[in-house]
Amino acid sequence: MANRVMLPLVDHHDPDVDTPENYVGVRHVRRGGHPRFTLVLPRTESMRSSAVSMAGAEHLGLGSIAACLRERGHPVTQLNFQLSTFFNAWDGLADPRSSYEAPAIAAEILATEPDVVGICVTSMTLLESIKVCEIIRAERPDCVLGFGGPHAILCAKELMATFDVLDFIGMNDGERAMSLLGDALRRGVFPCAIPELVTRAPDERDRLVYENYRKMPKGVLDLPVPARDDLLWMLLRAPITESRITTSRGCNYDCTFCIDAMRYDRMWYARSAEQTAEEMEMLHRRLGIDHFWMSDDNFVTGAPSSRRRAREIADELAARNLDVTYRVRFRSDTFNPDPDLLARLAESGLVSAFVGLEAGSAEQLDRFKKRTTVEQHKTCVREMRELGVALQCGFIMFEPYANFDDLEASATFLHEIDEMYLESNFTHSLDVFPGTEIAVDMDRDGLLHPGFNATSPYDAYDFADPNLGWLARAIETSHGGDTITRDKWLYRYRTNLLPRAYRKLGHHRSLDEWKRRELEIIRRLNDANMTFFMSAIGEARRGECGQRYRDFQDTAWVVQREGSTALRELYGEISTALRDRRPPRRRPPVVPVRPADLPPEVAAHLAEAEAALAGYGPFTRTELTGGNLNHSIMLTGPERTFAFRNRSDRSRADIEDYLAELYTAAGMAGLGGSFRLRTMPEEIAAIARARAAGVRTPEVLAHGERWLVRAHIPGEPLGDALTSGTAGPATVLRLLFQLMQAHEGGVVLGDRWGYNEIVDEQGHLHFIDFDVEWVPARPGQDAGLRDMEMAVALFGAVLFAGAQRENLVTALREYGIPLLAEWGYRTTRVADVLGGYCEFYGEPGKRQSALSLDHDTYAAALAFIRELIGLLRSDTPLTTATGCVR
Structure with a gap:
């Protein structure tokens, strides 16, 4: 740091x-x-x-x-x-x-x-x-x-x-x-x-x-990087790739409705460009974060030193070769003295910005003391869109001193910049905070509700024009439940997912067509909402409050639903293109399977399986990698794909001998356990127990004495995903968390070595293949086996992490090992198992299995695993409780 x-x-x-x-x-x-x-x-x-x-x-x-x-x-x-x-x-x-x-x-x-x-x-x-x-x-x-x-x-x-x-x-x-x-x-x-x-x-x-009470010296340069308990809580539960970050505090402006400038005496305090970029790099490389929400009230102000810092942050991100995107907040007049700065930020990863436009009425801007103009708003929005920077529009359509001319001016402005597509831009009323300048004015003018105090809601006030007040309350009340959910998704597509996707796709041949379709959808929504809003204003102006309001609303809301669906479908197409641009996965050759080429028993079982799934056929059959114990075949139907597994007739003796040597080196017996290879009925029962305990594993859809069929999970084995970089340290932390949850449910999965886990296209982990059972010496006393399972998962993760090993070990030091301790695992026992694995795989003449890797891969990984062993055995606590236990 x-x-x-x-x-x-x-x-x-x-x-x-x-x-x-x-x-x-x-x-x-x-x-x-x-x-x-x-x-x-x-x-x-x-x-x-x-x-x-x-x-x-x-x-x-x-x-x-x-x-x-x-x-x-x-x-x-x-x-x-x-x-x-x-x-x-x-x-x-x-x-x-x-x-x-x-x-x-x-x-x-x-x-x-x-x-x-x-x-x-x-x-x-x-x-x-x-x-x-x-x-x-x-x-x-x-x-x-x-x-x-x-x-x-x-x-x-x-x-x-x-x-x-x-x-x-x-x-x-x-x-x-x-x-x-x-x-x-x-x-x-x-x-x-x-x-x-x-x-x-x-x-x-x-x-x-x-x-x-007295104020202490302010500043942010001396503060440590925030604890990331919340982010870790989310990362353990889903493949999150977004995070907040704060690079400055305070605001040196004096808007009448704002409390943040008051808190900092209208001063602005900033972290350095180096501190900012270093935190972003740490979160990106260790936890896989690739989009940052910069939560500063003002990321960059009009001061020359502030603009210089913003440019330095852009330069730092480029120098560190960080392929990330980010969102910031700024004012519409920020770049007037330095128009090239916005372009530099866009080049470094800026894809969206929250701009507090607040109003399209000059009179309202003056009342708010914004010190900006409508023309500056328009110029800022135009320049942002020319650079591909999406607009998050801060807007206050209704405030207690507004008149209908203000509303019409603001609506016309929003329509002109294509921001009437979003309901929240024209439905929100001003939140009034105690002690702000506008609250003092409203108290003087009798607009605050009697007894307005610390426990009052932010909308406990009246409007100077009662008819306008009726419209404000009616529109804000109508914007709730389903409409808010739909609005959030429109907002997310337009200002987050789509601009990030466009940046990643670069010069894709369909990029211009996608952008054209997006704008067409947005403008349909923009026009429908404008018609609704102007009709509602006309009705309220005439004092005919509510006579046709619901008709106006229903017409607009139909277009909103259609537009939301269309934008979701558009993003679905773009998501497919994003997946296609990922580095090619290591795929085995596609080998068609003919029943005539299979052993007769397997062919008969395959026919039984296809008959059980007849409603999903007809199927094409191709080989699946099935390890040493199974014939595995993928059955691809018109709409769904399935995995068929049939126990192989090959001798199990070699596999049992190999595992016996490995588990002896790992100290399984001393941990109170042994192993055995399951029959197919036993594996089916184990899958049912795992699913009952909440383990994410595909359901068995059909089965016989020696075969089963489950849903096929599109994705790649965790080992391949770690090697290629499509999965990273955050996925490994999620693996540990899911194993802990399985253990809490009374299930030890066994044999979690990197190829019995699938990372799906969204980044979720799924557990497959339960051929090997770990058996405690006494029922219910499996604490040693739980420690061993964590060790085996760690070994496989480091083994396959390749170029990510250093970042993975760092993430395990900062987060993974403290979590294991917090969850109640004995880290010294985990270290002992890893030591046994190192001894087994580090031996030059190590016995090979069909799935063994080359000696150089083991040798490269073992240096990092030995470092991990040292961390696990350390007497010094690496961090404190994170609150991510369950």
Whole structure:
């Protein structure tokens, strides 16, 4: 990692902080040990189609605090209850939690045995979070409870005065303050004068000590790279290739509705280009991330130093030969002084940008104090599209001071730039945050609802024009449920998937045609929504609110559904082209199979199998690689493909002798196990048990005494995928996770060496071939075999990783080995098994099997495996708990 520049930090022995008079009351919190922190992001039920949800639910704010705490030795668990909400939107996974009610959330937090709980709240999650805190306080009275996040910062005094269950509010970003809090609690006291924490005196719980709050030095150059617990949680469950990254904080503008500029005193703080590129390279090479959502409020500002940094980041990415794409945020006037900079960013991988256009009405822009013009908006959008950079449009169609002329001007502008295709661009009303300039104005003018406070929803206000207010509420209410889901997918295709695909396909012969079809679909949606919206405005202007609104809406929504389907089909075609451009897989020659050439018994069984699948035929038959124990044939029908396996009549003695030597070297007997080769009925039963335990393995569709048929998984063996680079370290981490889940379900799969796993076209892992059974000496006592299975999986991964071995071992050091320890595996036993494998495969005269690799491949891999053994045997913990256990 690039050297961090250490900025001034209030030391944990600063006399202004660490003096007896600043400690009111004593809390004995793990005296002599490090306090345990649990950082929480609550779930919100609110659905929105926005750039925020597009980037997923990874929370880098909590990740950065976690990294700072861990750097000082404090254990941290992150609980992000929004992960499933956003994750499932793209991956369709089952939600692991059955309830998000306060008691269930509190129970999960309490299970981490926290000394400190910090919750990042919004107005939508605040009251439920208070309920969670009250449950925790009742169960764990000495636990220190606090809130953070922009909403809590704006309302700190009110929240502390209203809810006495809170011990603190974290102001600004929290890394330094929370670190100092951890140091103080380690000494057994709760300090009431930590900079950037608003606290209270424990003996006078209604008396704030807000006067002790003071700001600490700001900056981001000295902060560690955020902990990636959220990203790891997702990567273990699906082939994620996108991640958030933060390269700067703050904003030096003064928009009336915005809270972020207020938090940073309208200053902008940036990480260096080297730090940014190094983190991107690390995530790309170790975890397979190839698209980055840069979450900065302003990636590049109008300042010359900021533009210079942006150019340096582009240069760093090129110098490191990183084939990645990214999304940033900037203003529409950012590139006026340096128009070539946008082109340089596009060349380096910029494929989309969030631009806060906000309005197409000059009057509204003035009210917002945007300091931009409609013409600057148009110029920016035109230049972006000429460079192939997709637009994520930040837009506020409805705000309390708007009039119908503003709406018509904004709609006309959006239609002109083809942004009326997206419902969220014309359905959202302004979110009003307490303490912002516009909130002060609305309070003065009587537009805020009576009692507007920290717990009020962001839309608790009236519009100056009641008819316009009716339209705003009607349109926003209609944009929910299915329409939001459809809108999110339109947004994702248009601003993420398609621009990334176009960049990868380069000069593909169909590229211009695909872009033409995309624009045709977008313009149909653009026109339909414009007709609907202008008709609705006309009705509301006349005070005829709602008479024909539903008719307007239904007509537009039909076009929306058709457009969404058309865009999905277009992306399906493009996805096929993306798969075709991947490096050619190592494929065995296609060898047709004629039943007449098969042993009579196999031919008879094949006929039985085809008869059982008659509804899917007729079939063409080709050879499948089947290892040493089976005849394997692929049956390809008009719509589906199947794998037929029939036990071979070849002698098993050589295979049994070879495995006996290998497993003896690995110490299987000492681990309390032995092995045997299964009969086909036994393998079918093993597959059924594995599927019942949640293992991803194809279902057996038909079978006999010596044969079975299962669905064929298009893809390639994990070993080949690692060698070719189509799979990487993240796939190996996912392999370990899926094996852990199988073990939790009571299943040891056995023989997981790299060719009994298939990586499908989406990157998911599937387990096949259960010929070899590992048998514990005593039923139910298979802990040693579980350790061995992890070792064998690691050996195969490193063996086949080829050019990726260094990155794989680094990823295993940073993530894989700590996860094994967290999951309860004995890493020293895993190391012992790997040592036995090294001894067996490193022997110059090693006995060869039909599937053995050449000696040079083993020799090259063994050096890395020995390094891995050293890491597994290390007494020094490599990292702390990640919260990715289950």
